[in-house]
Amino acid sequence: GAGVSQSPRYKVAKRGQDVALRCDPISGHVSLFWYQQALGQGPEFLTYFQNEAQLDKSGLPSDRFFAERPEGSVSTLKIQRTQQEDSAVYLCASSWGFSHTGELFFGEGSRLTVL
Amino acid sequence: AQKITQTQPGMFVQEKEAVTLDCTYDTSDQSYGLFWYKQPSSGEMIFLIYQGSYDEQNATEGRYSLNFQKARKSANLVISASQLGDSAMYFCASSSGSARQLTFGSGTQLTVLP
Numbered sequence: 001g002a003g004v005s006q007s008p009r010y011k012v013a014k015r016g017q018d019v020a021l022r023c024d025p026i027s028g029h030v031s032l033f034w035y036q037q038a039l040g041q042g043p044e045f046l047t048y049f050q051n052e053a054q055l056d057k058s059g060l061p062s063d064r065f066f067a068e069r070p071e072g073s074v075s076t077l078k079i080q081r082t083q084q085e086d087s088a089v090y091l092c093a094s095s096w097g098f099s100h101t102g103e104l105f106f107g108e109g110s111r112l113t114v115l
Numbered sequence: 116a117q118k119i120t121q122t123q124p125g126m127f128v129q130e131k132e133a134v135t136l137d138c139t140y141d142t143s144d145q146s147y148g149l150f151w152y153k154q155p156s157s158g159e160m161i162f163l164i165y166q167g168s169y170d171e172q173n174a175t176e177g178r179y180s181l182n183f184q185k186a187r188k189s190a191n192l193v194i195s196a197s198q199l200g201d202s203a204m205y206f207c208a209s210s211s212g213s214a215r216q217l218t219f220g221s222g223t224q225l226t227v228l229p
Contacts, residue, residue: 042208042221
């Protein structure tokens with residue numbers, strides 16, 4: 001597809017379950033970001049990849065959160081032992097280059113609800 | 116660290132009128148970028164406009180313009196000739212050479228009235 005694709009769009013998990021959220025960036029985009037957006041708030045940075053290298057994971061809220069991008073394209077955000085406070089929309093974004101001036105292209109997000 | 120402040124949780128504007136959405140930023144970096152994104156109810160973040168810290172002229176993109184006042188650290192978005200389809204959440208964001216990720220404000224919910 002032409003844009004950033006995320007799946008699933010909606011996920012309901014019972015507390016304690018593990019979930020995996022997938023992001024398929026625009027082909028050829030080097031940079032990939034994950035953001036967490038709580039209801040009524042702005043997105044907050046989780047982690048950043050440049051190709052397959054995870055250069056910044058300072059925003060991951062706990063060691064239950066793990067992200068990977070093994071071949072420098074598709075990325076997966078995994079949340080282990082989900083808790084209610086993990087309920088949010090998880091946004092993936094990608095861009096062509098490394099510069100902070102580059103436009104980010106966002107996916108539609110994966111809405112996670114933890115019961 | 117960067118911080119973005121949007122002090123207007125909600126704004127109303129009459130169709131065809133202009134509206135200004137406020138944004139102030141705080142950064143210690145000399146080189147930085149300022150962005151505005153629109154988020155309709157569908158959830159996707161749509162890029163509107165970008166301003167670089169060294170750009171001397173205000174950025175414009177169609178009906179969108181960014182009123183950049185560096186000394187005041189403000190980057191207000193001006194939407195001219197509002198349309199019903201402009202109703203959405205608007206986020207101001209910044210990035211800098213020391214942090215590639217965007218830092219977002221809390222957003223302003225714009226409602227355009229017919």
